Amino acid sequence: MEKGFFHLMTSEKVKKILGEFSSLGYEEVELPSALERTAAFDIFSPEDLPPFARSTMDGYAVRARDVFGASETEPALLSVVGEIRMGQEPASLELGTGEAVKIWTGGILPKGGDAVVMVEYTRSLDPKLIEIYRAVAPSENVILRGQDCEKGALCISAGTRLRPQELGLLAGLGITRVRVVKRPCVAIISTGDEVVSEKETPPCGKIRDINSTTLEALVKKDGGVPKRLGIVPDSFEAILDACQRALDEGADVVLISGGSSVGARDYTLKVFEELTGSPPIVHGVAIRPGKPTIISRYGDKALFGLPGHVASCMVVYLLFVRHLLNIYQGLHPETGLKSLKVRCGQMFPSVTGREDYVRVTLKDSWDDIPEAFPVFGKSGLISTLVKAHGLLKIPRDSEGFHQGEEAEVLLL
Amino acid sequence: MEKGFFHLMTSEKVKKILGEFSSLGYEEVELPSALERTAAFDIFSPEDLPPFARSTMDGYAVRARDVFGASETEPALLSVVGEIRMGQEPASLELGTGEAVKIWTGGILPKGGDAVVMVEYTRSLDPKLIEIYRAVAPSENVILRGQDCEKGALCISAGTRLRPQELGLLAGLGITRVRVVKRPCVAIISTGDEVVSEKETPPCGKIRDINSTTLEALVKKDGGVPKRLGIVPDSFEAILDACQRALDEGADVVLISGGSSVGARDYTLKVFEELTGSPPIVHGVAIRPGKPTIISRYGDKALFGLPGHVASCMVVYLLFVRHLLNIYQGLHPETGLKSLKVRCGQMFPSVTGREDYVRVTLKDSWDDIPEAFPVFGKSGLISTLVKAHGLLKIPRDSEGFHQGEEAEVLLL
Numbered sequence: 139m140e141k142g143f144f145h146l147m148t149s150e151k152v153k154k155i156l157g158e159f160s161s162l163g164y165e166e167v168e169l170p171s172a173l174e175r176t177a178a179f180d181i182f183s184p185e186d187l188p189p190f191a192r193s194t195m196d197g198y199a200v201r202a203r204d205v206f207g208a209s210e211t212e213p214a215l216l217s218v219v220g221e222i223r224m225g226q227e228p229a230s231l232e233l234g235t236g237e238a239v240k241i242w243t244g245g246i247l248p249k250g251g252d253a254v255v256m257v258e259y260t261r262s263l264d265p266k267l268i269e270i271y272r273a274v275a276p277s278e279n280v281i282l283r284g285q286d287c288e289k290g291a292l293c294i295s296a297g298t299r300l301r302p303q304e305l306g307l308l309a310g311l312g313i314t315r316v317r318v319v320k321r322p323c324v325a326i327i328s329t330g331d332e333v334v335s336e337k338e339t340p341p342c343g344k345i346r347d348i349n350s351t352t353l354e355a356l357v358k359k360d361g362g363v364p365k366r367l368g369i370v371p372d373s374f375e376a377i378l379d380a381c382q383r384a385l386d387e388g389a390d391v392v393l394i395s396g397g398s399s400v401g402a403r404d405y406t407l408k409v410f411e412e413l414t415g416s417p418p419i420v421h422g423v424a425i426r427p428g429k430p431t432i433i434s435r436y437g438d439k440a441l442f443g444l445p446g447h448v449a450s451c452m453v454v455y456l457l458f459v460r461h462l463l464n465i466y467q468g469l470h471p472e473t474g475l476k477s478l479k480v481r482c483g484q485m486f487p488s489v490t491g492r493e494d495y496v497r498v499t500l501k502d503s504w505d506d507i508p509e510a511f512p513v514f515g516k517s518g519l520i521s522t523l524v525k526a527h528g529l530l531k532i533p534r535d536s537e538g539f540h541q542g543e544e545a546e547v548l549l550l
Numbered sequence: 551m552e553k554g555f556f557h558l559m560t561s562e563k564v565k566k567i568l569g570e571f572s573s574l575g576y577e578e579v580e581l582p583s584a585l586e587r588t589a590a591f592d593i594f595s596p597e598d599l600p601p602f603a604r605s606t607m608d609g610y611a612v613r614a615r616d617v618f619g620a621s622e623t624e625p626a627l628l629s630v631v632g633e634i635r636m637g638q639e640p641a642s643l644e645l646g647t648g649e650a651v652k653i654w655t656g657g658i659l660p661k662g663g664d665a666v667v668m669v670e671y672t673r674s675l676d677p678k679l680i681e682i683y684r685a686v687a688p689s690e691n692v693i694l695r696g697q698d699c700e701k702g703a704l705c706i707s708a709g710t711r712l713r714p715q716e717l718g719l720l721a722g723l724g725i726t727r728v729r730v731v732k733r734p735c736v737a738i739i740s741t742g743d744e745v746v747s748e749k750e751t752p753p754c755g756k757i758r759d760i761n762s763t764t765l766e767a768l769v770k771k772d773g774g775v776p777k778r779l780g781i782v783p784d785s786f787e788a789i790l791d792a793c794q795r796a797l798d799e800g801a802d803v804v805l806i807s808g809g810s811s812v813g814a815r816d817y818t819l820k821v822f823e824e825l826t827g828s829p830p831i832v833h834g835v836a837i838r839p840g841k842p843t844i845i846s847r848y849g850d851k852a853l854f855g856l857p858g859h860v861a862s863c864m865v866v867y868l869l870f871v872r873h874l875l876n877i878y879q880g881l882h883p884e885t886g887l888k889s890l891k892v893r894c895g896q897m898f899p900s901v902t903g904r905e906d907y908v909r910v911t912l913k914d915s916w917d918d919i920p921e922a923f924p925v926f927g928k929s930g931l932i933s934t935l936v937k938a939h940g941l942l943k944i945p946r947d948s949e950g951f952h953q954g955e956e957a958e959v960l961l962l
Binding site: 170173194223224225226243246286301302303304305308314331333338339342343344347348350352353354359372446515519523 | 768
């Protein structure tokens with residue numbers, strides 16, 4: 139007898155459809171701003187790093203063959219022909235047979251030298267003469283020219299998410315601007331005649347908007363640029379106008395939440411159809427909560443009609459909107475999803491034919507695997523999400539879990 | 551024969567010592583800026599949320615006892631005495647026995663009504679009369695006044711890290727400014743006569759600074775406010791001056807990296823002793839890489855002498871600096887550390903008496919547990935960190951792992 143969605147789509151199918159979107163264009167940013175963004179192109183090294191062979195120790199630069207077999211009992215005797223400090227050019231210094239040069243960590247290796255003996259394994263007999271107590275292999279205690287990165291080598295591949303160490307490598311190569319994939323701009327619209335801004339005191343019968351603040355924070359966490367467009371009344375014209383404005387202002391994604399009544403959902407659907415000239419690519423998903431989800435495609439942009447109840451809205455965001463934001467950013471679609479193996483602390487009943495996401499708290503148990511317990515409460519209650527550590531997934535083909543069975547939890 | 555650190559401290563002991571620092575003071579920020587920050591105080595609800603009983607469905611508000619036992623074959627017959635739209639005040643509407651009111655999702659429940667029957671389970675006989683096909687329990691399809699959060703109830707505890715849903719709850723309660731624990735300000739200083747800024751072309755014998763960029767990004771990721779103070783020469787006066795300036799400008803943490811030569815380390819140590827008037831609280835740690843670490847305490851502030859080699863520097867940052875940044879922010883000290891169980895893809899030898907952190911790449915294997923393989927290369931090579939997915943930990947009491955043994959990896 140339930141009205142509405144006759145052909146619910148599986149979540150796998152929704153993700154497959156979202157997989158047809160592609161990553162956004164690129165922009166060039168300063169190095170520090172490139173953190174956790176995606177390299178838009180392969181980056182090749184413009185030079186050798188380091189540009190010269192360097193010592194990694196304080197000690198003496200030598201020719202390894204001159205100290206072959208040196209030991210405590212049979213030290214090698216070398217004459218000291220100079221000193222190289224860090225940052226100093228060794229000028230015309232060149233090591234001949236039986237010669238050594240005093241060198242400091244980071245110092246440039248003199249011509250002819252191929253290894254460094256740590257100062258601990260030497261004894262100075264006079265300023266011009268040292269004993270060496272340990273043999274070194276060629277290249278020992280030395281970083282060779284280009285050993286970190288050779289000129290022309292691929293040092294960072296397109297699609298790499300830039301971590302602190304990737305930025306460090308680029309700094310070392312003198313690359314201070316990087317071309318990265320753009321961040322998706324996400325317009326957030328709340329609908330509902332009963333909703334007022336969180337900055338207002340709601341008159342009787344009205345409540346404050348919760349979804350906009352929650353979605354704004356989620357988008358920011360996932361690398362998008364949220365843009366709140368406020369609250370619009372439950373009417374076709376108002377929703378159409380807000381959507382149109384969002385698209386005109388460059389939104390890559392429009393999120394409309396609220397409108398949990400059948401009438402309001404109809405407006406969202408009609409607006410999407412009016413804008414795109416075609417039916418939605420997703421209309422109803424076999425998940426709970428989150429069933430009344432609508433997704434339309436407008437060129438390269440995506441329009442989401444999210445459920446109004448905040449828990450449903452968040453589940454749909456986490457499963458699908460985040461998925462698309464990752465794709466837009468050139469990232470693996472599951473980036474940022476942390477899942478955990480848990481043991482069910484009690485029975486989790488479900489029905490086959492839909493995927494359930496049950497809000498749960500986690501408790502430490504006798505072994506490494508935490509126990510999951512359901513958080514009770516309607517999906518319109520934000521407090522249930524505040525209490526929850528994660529969402530326990532009950533697969534579509536499952537009638538639920540018995541107490542003690544293992545399951546997967548998406549961390550919130 | 552090795553010089554320097556005779557009493558190496560275990561990493562557990564270092565963390566215990568860092569545990570004596572306490573969280574920073576608080577500041578008040580706008581709601582969206584509070585994301586992922588720590589609530590400095592308990593937050594109590596200033597009002598009931600929602601402020602009235604609301605319908606969660608489109609349907610009819612009823613008295614549950616009037617539809618007790620209603621079914622397809624024996625529907626209940628109720629007279630419709632009005633309609634309540636979302637956001638509308640129900641004025642003087644009050645339900646008497648046998649009466650119903652048409653209501654929309656989000657609509658305020660009329661006096662006397664205690665449940666909502668979904669429109670799907672009703673049939674309108676005429677505008678004033680409906681049949682109801684299903685019984686409802688009291689409170690069914692209704693969110694009660696204060697059910698999300700009761701006035702005066704603790705809704706967010708001090709020390710909670712604010713997720714999107716916590717911000718959503720605060721928005722719902724009209725709390726648009728939050729008192730959160732301050733972010734630690736972290737001054738970053740590179741030393742070394744051989745180091746130039748990443749913006750320069752290094753003259754012969756010099757190389758570009760890698761550590762500052764890497765540390766800046768790490769600090770940003772961990773919620774700190776990085777402040778780069780540039781490169782200072784390897785001299786007591788220059789390092790003292792830079793440290794003093796950092797402290798004067800409000801740094802909570804000073805990171806000095808570089809100075810991997812014995813002489814430069816001595817300067818850092820002497821500067822810390824000059825500033826604090828006491829020996830460092832940590833001087834040498836039984837980890838590899840990362841042994842030559844110095845930590846001093848200056849009132850509530852911390853001074854770190856980090857190893858110059860970038861991989862060593864990063865390991866010490868991840869183990870200890872991040873630990874302290876979490877403590878400063880009132881977070882669990884291990885926040886942000888992601889570790890993973892892996893299987894050793896080959897032998898990982900070590901020696902007892904120190905903890906090893908081996909850079910590894912991870913490969914998918916026949917089961918869920920990835921296989922770890924070492925990334926070879928000196929700890930001065932940033933490229934080893936770029937290749938690495940994580941750091942495989944070999945505990946202090948272990949001589950290493952055999953191929954096939956399970957181990958723990960900290961993800962980079």
